[in-house]
Amino acid sequence: MTKLIVQPSNSDDMEISKQQYEYALNRIEELLPLVTDETPANDKNAIELTIVSDVVEAYEKIHYPIAKPTIGELISLSIEEKGMTQKELAKELGVSPSRVSDYISGRAEPTLRIARAICLILGIAPAAMLGL
Known part of the structure; x- marks a missing residue:
């Protein structure tokens, strides 16, 4: 399995590359069938899904912001x-x-x-x- 490396920048925000984002998206697709509502929170797949979801969310917040409606x-x-x-x-x-x-x-x-x-x-x- 390829490791996902998230390098912190000088600020509190994480610097996430496009390659890391795409990896996280693909990994989410692989993990979704393995994690259900019944999966324990301490399950390794559930933990990884949470982490890669956070990576995707952080990247999209910067690169694909959603404007609030008027x-x-x-x-x-x-x-x-x-x-x-x-x-x-x-x-x-x-x-x-x-x-x-x-x-x-x-x-x-x-x-x-x-x-x-x-x-x-x-x-x-x-x-x-x-x-x-």
Whole structure:
């Protein structure tokens, strides 16, 4: 078995090469069939799976960051998931449909009161609405 070497840099972050990342991805594919929910946490395959998964996560956090959605994207996606229209949301919020359109397009931000109502109506986590 080839050893995976992760070399720490001067900071607290690990420097992970593309080659190490690809090795970790391949190793995960090999380990997944061997590790199930019933596998003990101290099993060597479970431990290795955790380690290589951490390597992949660290690499992807740097090279493939996922941007947090905007308020407008959250609202738009949630409206679609609920099968609602902007007009229906506007009615429930007590605002005009053009105001909801402004929130979605980023031309305006909802007040805290309206943002709370949007979260309740659409099932959006308040932390997501606040960008946390």
